[in-house]
Amino acid sequence: MMSIMTKSQLDSFYQFATEKLSGSDSGMSWSEMFDLWQLENPTPEEQSEILDALDESFDDIRSGRTRLADQSLQELRARHVEPSHS
DSSP: SSOOOHHHHHHHHHHHHHHHHTTTTTTHHHHHHHHHHHHHHHHHHHHHHHHHHHHHHHHHHTTOOOHHHHHHHHHHHHSOOOOOOO
């Protein structure tokens, strides 16, 4: 969470909150609204981390270090879902 909010960020959040309150999302709490705003408005450091992760992912794809989604989901289920007892 950012420790200091600039005037530009405050203005951006105000506009975001005003739009949310006038729309169908008017039932959101301030905390939920702020969390959503932060997700949609990453800091320059967060943007850099995101771009680095994307670059790493593309390198993995180009190098063939990938797996089918079905295989990954099957492994996750095997690790995290208890087998049903019949």
